[in-house]
Amino acid sequence: MPSSIRILTAVPICDGHDSAINTINLEFIRHGIEVVYLGFHRYVGDIVRAAIQEDVTAIGISSYNGGHIEFFADVVRQLKKKGADNIAVFGGGGGTITHDDAREMKRKGVDQIFFAGTSLTEMADYVRRQYAKGGKRRASSKPDLALARKLSEIEDAAAKGRKHRTPNTECRTSKVIGFTGPGGAGKTTLIDEIVLRFLQRKPKTRIAILSHDPSVIGEGALLGDRAMMINSQDDRVFMRSMATRGQAGGLSPATESCLALLARSGFDYVIIETVGTGQEALPFRNNLVDQTVLVMNPDYGARLQLQKIVMLDVADIVVVNKTDLERAKAALSEIEQRLTQNKRKQQVVATVAKRHRDPGVDELFELITKAPSSRAKSRDPDA
């Protein structure tokens, strides 16, 4: 039975109380729910945009810092404004939301408020009962909404074992860049920093991000990349989080078809991020992407380990991130030496993605935006 419940959770602006939501997220996942977690200190606009792009059935908000009546109502209002009032809003705030508050919030369109003392199971059961996908939805003329729904159709079809469409790389209008590498190398941070540069330097460019998190078939997943992506919460960025739903190798069964759709939906760049991969992984096959970026951590272990990483043979760009770590120098020279075996023109970039305005990330950005797309008929609107 494929997972068919997908919700988004978040903590409001100026509120860092994430202890409750972390525990609740874990409980939801255990009950087979896919949870896109947006993190704490989040604006209404970011929550609504993410909910639409991720095509969730409900938004769960955990609020402990007051101002909940206005905040929840604003979420409902903005959803409606964007034609997404099919997305339900629920939440809680321990004892900070009184019964009177809850009545007022419900009057303003909030679906449900959980009070202190509600068991985790009760909440998960409620979500499973109320927010399962289903029912016909109005067709939408809003582009994000329509695209998000199509992506869901592709995912649902893939879950039933059907391929939605044969990808045709010839129809692409976007340049597709694939980011892969082991877990903890800093792929998400790096992508977010690249997006920041697009937003700052290319005022017309639109970007899509397809990010992956691991999950087991029929079970829930925590899709948490968005929580770390502070720059990618922007109207020029369309981001979609996908669970791998049991597929090995770093991508989901629906990735190819979703990518095909995104690459001809008017974005200038599409960025795919795989889950953290092992040494043998080769996630991007069949011309899936135009440019591959392998992100590595200097702490890969002994030099011998490098021989086993097959992505090193095919990556166009190898990024060694976290080069502020002690081992970075040795790692860089070992990797450069390893690449000379390949006799291909591969670039090595040293970055410290966590640092603002890092020159290494600037260099990577140049490599991504300068290199022509081999197959796609993409154009750079800011070129």
Add this chain to the structure above:
Amino acid sequence: MSKLGAVVEAVEKHGLFVLEQVKGARSDEKFAHAVTERWNKIKAETPIAKAPTGLPLPRFALPEIDEPGEIARYLFGEGLPGEFPYLNGAYREMYLEPLREIETGSYGVRAGRAAKSPNGSSEAVAARVSRAKAPERPPLQEEPTRLFSGLMLAEDTNKRFHFLSAHQRSKRLSTAFDGPTLYGIDSDADGVFGKIGEGGVAVDTVEDMVRLYDGFELGAPNFSASMTISGPAPIIMAMYIAAAKRRFGPKVVPNLRGTIQADIFKEVQAQNETIFPTEASLRFLCDMIEWTTANMPRWYPVSISGYHIGEAGATPVQQAAYTLSNGFAYAEMLTARGVPVAQFAPRLSFFLDCGLDVEYIALARVSRKIWAIGMRDVFGANARGQMFKLHTQTSGRSLIAAEFKNNLTRTAAELMLAYMNGTNSCHSNSADEPFTTPSEEWIRLAAHGQAILLEESGIFKHTMNMLSGSPGMKAVERAVEKAILDEFREIESLGGVLAAVENRYQRSQIQNAAHRYEQQIYDGTRPIVGLNRYRNGADEMPEIELARTPRAKQKLQVERLKKFKKKNAEKSKRALDKLATVVERGENCFPALLEAVEVCSLGQITGRLQEIVGRFRPMV
């Protein structure tokens, strides 16, 4: 190796040193004699005073021991209250009632000093021991009560401050800020309306700061302000100084007393209220500490806080271990910058949570000991820099909404534990805290809880060490100390505190502990009265005086801010440019901040700094 590894070694070495002293006292007659002589002298000179019933009691109680080895174990391993390693208290008399008439005994001139080096020969130590004088007569202590408050606009909080401190001889104010202020966002920013003045006071500009402490003598010796804010702390600190200067002139600065929380590590580990990337935040923090410790010798520029780590779900041992290791990491950073340890060490203070778990019987005691040994033996701090000065708050997390009046009992038990640990100041939570900003009725009950324990009851006011040293307490001490050192080793193996933070080690440990706690509540292995046992079913609610900020007030704050910005439009641009230059150059930015806050709002400064150093990237 970071300094944390050296701290582990120092604590272990100190343990061995104590054992050597015990052995020495048993084998070396001269040493045994010196130890016994000092012991008898301490006992003979301990003042004895009468309880109201007429019962004579010593001002501090000592264990009934006369064997030199055991005396050495006590004096070197625990120390008298106010003596290294401060297990029994940072100061000699803490909560004791001021002495009216002395029955027998007397205070000497200067306090006895503990042995300085763990490597000293037993003879040298013996000589020092016998030279030691009787304790000096301690000064009158401030009341330890410090209540946290902050609501709506500055003038509203000001009114609450006057209400709370009306009958106290020392005015100790503790300030809570609203969400936008905690995140360095202006009240007129998009998306924060509704949050203005919620859960704390809204402060956008130096003018708000002036209003906030209006009517209080900021430079007076009986006044101290505490500000609970970390992410934008250097900016808020600068505003406080600027406000004080506006009211009392520049001469007030060295007399300012108080504390600003400013603890970045715990924000990243647990509380999530940080606005710049970790390294940049730490840099701004050290800029501020360097400046204030040089110019405001009575200010505590960082309150190294386990409270939020505990509230986020850490176990008591995790709380103490992360808090102490964060403290040692700050000491290491400041030392690396060249700030003398004698300048900064006495200005570091601590803030712990006190809940109901058994570890809390001794958590602060052990923390005091580890801090003292680490600061003395690894950082070379003097006695003032070895003292772990502690503010405690009872656990907010232990309070629940169901049958909320039980929270009074929970808080009372926690207060008892906090005072048994010799906390220097304390906040007791209001029973209605699970619902809202506490109302005056429940705040008064919480404050009176402290007065009942300290003033009404005889538990703490007659005798120091009243409850220290029971076999159970000692057992908890040993187990807690071992567990804390194990945590230190783990952090050290990850490359030290900063590296562990960036690998989200502390965060994930805290989250796991939080999850376990919730599970225990739901499976009943952690009993919570009114929730998973003895539930009466009828949940009562307190009569909530909704301390919510009316829309009109929120609008007023926005208007004031807009007016301030308009008035200073020209000047603020120049001040921000200057600040930016200093930051880009890598210089200490605090002097530039002091200038900037005169004409810029909090959000303007934060925004400009974020352009240079970036924004904080949350860790999940």
